[in-house]
Amino acid sequence: MTDTILLSHGEGGKRTRDLVRTLFARRFDNPVLAPLFDSGLLGHLDGEIAFTTDSYVVTPPIFPGGNIGKLAVCGTMNDLSVCGARPVALSCSFILEEGFSVAQLETILDSMKDAATEGNIFIACGDTKVVEKGKGDGIFITTSGVGVVRDGWRPAPGAIRPGDRVVLTGTMGDHQAAVMIARNRLSISSPIVSDVAPLSAMLLGVLRKFKAQVRFMRDPTRGGVGVTLNEIAEASGARFVLDEGRLPVSQGVRGVCEILGFDPLYLANEGKAILIVDGSAGDGVVGHLRENPYGVNAAIIGEVAEGKSGVFMKTTVGGLRAVDYPVGDQLPRIC
């Protein structure tokens, strides 16, 4: 292998074969991928099929706590998990810019393999294209994921009712804060790392135990908890009232937010989930989550109230304010 990606790596000839075999196929080796057919044949799956897709364009591609590859695998697995599906297989498409470092690519691919192993899934198929220098910022990844819904749980926004609790599985804003710092345009140094993590085991564990009491789950990525709850409020007609004093935020993220004037409520997370659960199950779900390393800071952050749909928050000093969709606060390319 060469040190950097060349255009010929994408031309379909010998170089492409070398790239696929030495970097991808050997690493992601499994019986479905091994024959390198045009499609991965998954066999019969025992349950309803869940299917999702996402593209990842985060810059820089490697940041404290992870990289674009780990993000891609975890992000797609998490999208399956929050819908109650056990992740089974992923596809991975790469668009590489001519000149991209092969050493960086290997770091990214190693992370993808590790994340896939932890999540107990395999890469079933993939694709690689190379674009000329200047036409694609380093590396873009698109992953699609297939999962199986078992045990009959489905997301049910319509079932959300007053008295339900809003549970967040851990601290807010770590991913976006880590990426902002890694961009280094702000000259801030901080020990914050991205929270990117595979949540399937944790979330499917909650569903096994509390199936009848969990109404809905979603991972608060772009736009953070603030945007995600607004989306759920729109879909369900529910009125959420958060308790500012109970929002879990690390001191490190708070420090960065205070300097820059950001609100952790709207910062992207890549290793967290929001669960709307029956009022009777709130403490039980939190207790269960806290036993998992990815849920140690889980907390009830609010509840569903009677009244007009929307997202509101009781502030630390006891006032009430709306939590609306943010405009213009978003930093580009954080996922």
Place this chain on the structure above:
Amino acid sequence: MCLGIPVKVMQVDGQSAVVDVGGARREISLLLLDDVRAGEWVILHAGFAIQKMDEEEAEKTLALLRELPGAIEIH
């Protein structure tokens, strides 16, 4: 726009200082303040220390708040 936060000075190097808030560190300019020492607190605005934060006065204000009828702090 006038956003400024209290930060702790970790080290001073001529007209620059490294400050810390919650573990986030940044190098800032001391052009606008004389006689700043490590360990002191300053208000950071747009990359400059614009004024010192007097810890004694801060405690006085907090004491005033704590003496108000009905003020029992929850920690």
Place this chain on the structure above:
Amino acid sequence: MPLRYIDEFRDPALARAVVARIEAAWDGPPVRVMEVCGTHTMAIARGGIRSLVSSRVALISGPGCPVCVTPDGYIDAAIALGRRDGVVLATFGDMVKVPGTASSLEKERGNGADVRIVYSPLDAVAIAVAEPGRDVVFLGVGFETTAPAIAGAILAARERGVANFSVLASVRTIPEAMAILASDPEIRIEGFLCPAHVSAIIGADAYRPLAETFRIPCVVAGFEPLDILLGLAMILAQKKTGRAAVENEYARVVTTSGNRKARDVIGRVFEKCDAAWRGIGVLPGSGLAIRAEYGAFDAAVKHDIAIPASGADTACRCGDVLKGKIAPDGCPLFGTACTPDAPVGPCMVSTEGTCAAHYKYGVQR
């Protein structure tokens, strides 16, 4: 783990005590208190403070958002500069979406203009040093809090011989605007919540003429919720006894005489001038212009660009909102034709705009 000198001033139990003090301090119609700092506008909105004090205090937002009071001709001039070859526009984030007459910096960036958000004017100087082939123009918009930082950046550029850096200045000073508003009988201001960090620079004594001439209590308050609540309690206590004095809640940062050194730095680079305030008009002596001897760092001089006079009138009532004559929902465009996604006036798009605060945090829906 708490952040020191921030979280203590957000304590819920202390807040309850101050709110109780506010309720006990006054039993007349709500006292009309104006705040003149965008950071106060936002802090009040984010803390939900109105909902806590509305029976005793009518909180009015004044022209405290420097972006909001900058005439749209300034944005047009910045856009024109940004369209020139080799120019990098370095700006604070809250300018990017503000509409000029026909476009915005955000739209220009989509069309290929090199617009970069910086946290400090010194970062703009650093860009100039790192990219000697480009011409960096920093959009220097702000009040007295930011003026020393802008001046400091110009001094740093001069000292280091950075020739490819200049500032398009739009700096205004607060006390003159406060005086105009205090004397307007339609607005009926009964108390001023004076800005925290402007006061750190100019000193609490700067408001004495205001308090004495107009017989209005002036209390300097910090930005944390407890600071604001305590500041309001102090205003009400003065009202109750018929006093009209300058008091300082934010004594941990603000002194009576402020930061002399910062004012000296301002004075080296800037001189007083008349300034146009959007919605208010031209206020004599309320602006700061770059001195002729620093003309090499004055983008208007260096790039020979004039700031055009304000554009046509629209149905937007930013002017009346800025003066506190109407609340945001008194403007016919609020929430319908004018939203944060599609703003007509700067009050809606600026991160500290009164309309933006009301729209984002107001519990009216």
